[in-house]
Amino acid sequence: xxLINDRLLRALRRQPVDRTPIWIMRQAGRYLSEYRRTRARAxxxxxxxxxxxxxxxxxxxPLQRFNLDAAIxxxxxxxxxDAMGLGLRFTDGEGPSFERPVxxxxxxxxxxxxxxxxxxxxxxxxxxxxxxxxxxxVPLIGFSGSPWTLAxxxxxxxxxxxxxxxxxxxxxxxxxMHRLLEILTDSxxxxxxxxxxxxxxxxxxxxxxxxxxxxxxxxxxxxGYMERIVARLNRADDPAAVPIILFTKGGGSWLEAMAAxxxxxxxxDWTEDLGHARQRVGERVALQGNMDPAILEASPRxxxxxxxxxxxxxxxxxxxxxxxxxxxxxxxxxxxxxxxxEAVHELSPVFxx
Amino acid sequence: xxLINDRLLRALRRQPVDRTPIWIMRQAGRYLSEYRRTRARAxxxxxxxxxxxxxxxxxxxPLQRFNLDAAIxxxxxxxxxDAMGLGLRFTDGEGPSFERPVxxxxxxxxxxxxxxxxxxxxxxxxxxxxxxxxxxxVPLIGFSGSPWTLAxxxxxxxxxxxxxxxxxxxxxxxxxMHRLLEILTDSxxxxxxxxxxxxxxxxxxxxxxxxxxxxxxxxxxxxGYMERIVARLNRADDPAAVPIILFTKGGGSWLEAMAAxxxxxxxxDWTEDLGHARQRVGERVALQGNMDPAILEASPRxxxxxxxxxxxxxxxxxxxxxxxxxxxxxxxxxxxxxxxxEAVHELSPVFxx
Numbered sequence: 001x002x003l004i005n006d007r008l009l010r011a012l013r014r015q016p017v018d019r020t021p022i023w024i025m026r027q028a029g030r031y032l033s034e035y036r037r038t039r040a041r042a043x044x045x046x047x048x049x050x051x052x053x054x055x056x057x058x059x060x061x062p063l064q065r066f067n068l069d070a071a072i073x074x075x076x077x078x079x080x081x082d083a084m085g086l087g088l089r090f091t092d093g094e095g096p097s098f099e100r101p102v103x104x105x106x107x108x109x110x111x112x113x114x115x116x117x118x119x120x121x122x123x124x125x126x127x128x129x130x131x132x133x134x135x136x137x138v139p140l141i142g143f144s145g146s147p148w149t150l151a152x153x154x155x156x157x158x159x160x161x162x163x164x165x166x167x168x169x170x171x172x173x174x175x176x177m178h179r180l181l182e183i184l185t186d187s188x189x190x191x192x193x194x195x196x197x198x199x200x201x202x203x204x205x206x207x208x209x210x211x212x213x214x215x216x217x218x219x220x221x222x223x224g225y226m227e228r229i230v231a232r233l234n235r236a237d238d239p240a241a242v243p244i245i246l247f248t249k250g251g252g253s254w255l256e257a258m259a260a261x262x263x264x265x266x267x268x269d270w271t272e273d274l275g276h277a278r279q280r281v282g283e284r285v286a287l288q289g290n291m292d293p294a295i296l297e298a299s300p301r302x303x304x305x306x307x308x309x310x311x312x313x314x315x316x317x318x319x320x321x322x323x324x325x326x327x328x329x330x331x332x333x334x335x336x337x338x339x340x341x342e343a344v345h346e347l348s349p350v351f352x353x
Numbered sequence: 354x355x356l357i358n359d360r361l362l363r364a365l366r367r368q369p370v371d372r373t374p375i376w377i378m379r380q381a382g383r384y385l386s387e388y389r390r391t392r393a394r395a396x397x398x399x400x401x402x403x404x405x406x407x408x409x410x411x412x413x414x415p416l417q418r419f420n421l422d423a424a425i426x427x428x429x430x431x432x433x434x435d436a437m438g439l440g441l442r443f444t445d446g447e448g449p450s451f452e453r454p455v456x457x458x459x460x461x462x463x464x465x466x467x468x469x470x471x472x473x474x475x476x477x478x479x480x481x482x483x484x485x486x487x488x489x490x491v492p493l494i495g496f497s498g499s500p501w502t503l504a505x506x507x508x509x510x511x512x513x514x515x516x517x518x519x520x521x522x523x524x525x526x527x528x529x530m531h532r533l534l535e536i537l538t539d540s541x542x543x544x545x546x547x548x549x550x551x552x553x554x555x556x557x558x559x560x561x562x563x564x565x566x567x568x569x570x571x572x573x574x575x576x577g578y579m580e581r582i583v584a585r586l587n588r589a590d591d592p593a594a595v596p597i598i599l600f601t602k603g604g605g606s607w608l609e610a611m612a613a614x615x616x617x618x619x620x621x622d623w624t625e626d627l628g629h630a631r632q633r634v635g636e637r638v639a640l641q642g643n644m645d646p647a648i649l650e651a652s653p654r655x656x657x658x659x660x661x662x663x664x665x666x667x668x669x670x671x672x673x674x675x676x677x678x679x680x681x682x683x684x685x686x687x688x689x690x691x692x693x694x695e696a697v698h699e700l701s702p703v704f705x706x
Contacts, residue, residue, distance in 0.1 A: 164650055171651040273568040
């Protein structure tokens, strides 16, 4: 099916576009009252992820409000470890935790690769009905956590830690850590392939915790496994291949290494300068993101000024997907999001002439 | 007075040394039982900072255990805002907070530049007696927070926030924020000058929260003010000038701009690669730091391996001061610190032949 609005896919492939496409990380989220209502109906965050009809509903909500260039399937990166039997729980105010964290080799040896259909079928189903509902309007993005990021959650057992436990395993039992990362690599690749087969037309790998590592540890424990996943999904002879975006929060120093994986685009948090990033890797990959999410708390006038700054930093031509540098925060006024989208619509065409 | 061990000062000036000097951020700290005993005697963390004899005592403690190449005066970056009347409190497990945070222009207009002698005399006094006690053994480092980092604490009012309040002020009331940063620049410069006059022979600016900003906001709100401080302290015709180290946590992308301030050295957290950093700015400045503090939780064998990796990443020649990329964590076994220091002593001479 050819899309009416294929700006995202064209920009990810660095093909010409009439204006810079925009979507927003966590665009289906708590800052929207309709999201909060649907979540209340679902009963819990996890129940919302696991209910394909409701996941579809919240995925579409931001597109009804804002003229966004992509939808991203509503889900959570921790559904994979949950499907592996770790017992995912979300506690209000404390974030996610696991009932059975991975503590050592015995726990790792018990882990199996989840089956995308029988163990995570709700994700594929949500994608199928969402693609159906979207019709030919905009593309749907699928996603997963990176193996390292999932391992960090699985070994720490909860969020908000200083990562001493997972680093301890990586530094002291590297063979165990690599075994865990191999299982996760198989799991993530299978899950992304299933999302693609269900209709996702771009895929994003969230390496939320790659940036807590030194460069040589990042290459060993995170990037190497993301590279394997890209290679499996992105074989040159595969007619079903879709663009892949890698996003390591705090990974601005390593863009060259990340671009060399064969992915089509890199996500940037807000600390890396967009112009410098383009100079470094813009010949190889598209760039997505980069606005400080805190800007959305400022006035529409300031939001518009920052949009102009970022568009100028990237400069003329395709290859930029406008986005925040991290997920939108729950307290943002939706009118500010409207101002952001409008500013990108109005200010970006001149950069594509 | 000429020092017996001047490796730190020589390395900061990129002069030849026989081996790489080492000191450790927060080396006088909770991981040492003798520190915990002195702190208990003082009654509180703040009372320890404000008692020159006890501050001297804990400053010297790590040097009695380990063959370190520098002492750093025991103090806290928040003593300056405390001296400005904000009412600093330390609560166990929650970190520092202020009774009277800065909320807007009226609060800013009430702030004065503290007098280093009458308001912060305990810092100068602690330095004088510590330099006296150290004799000609090793240099003593003085320090301060950067204006932006102090402003972040003063406006947020406590640690552990997402910095929305201080960013809100910077983005929406930039004139107010710049006024606050000017007052802090005068305060930090006066405080560092007093530390130097009291006997500190190197100075370090801790920009703990510069890395939460986008590059253009970092230049505007943090680096510009650090540059002014360096210029005031480091006038070419000033015979009392001492080496200045700038450390922005998460600032690896901006090393070139930081090196252009005229400082003598940059601190590196552990996410920036030491070899790449040297390629980028090693002709202009020395580099300090870079080991992931979590490595100290691993075995002495692994610690030694990581020392070797870092020494090799920097390569041959002077200009590297071995250190962690952030403060040592309270749970570290002092025997692991001994292993770190020993490894640097044994493995680094070959890089200086």
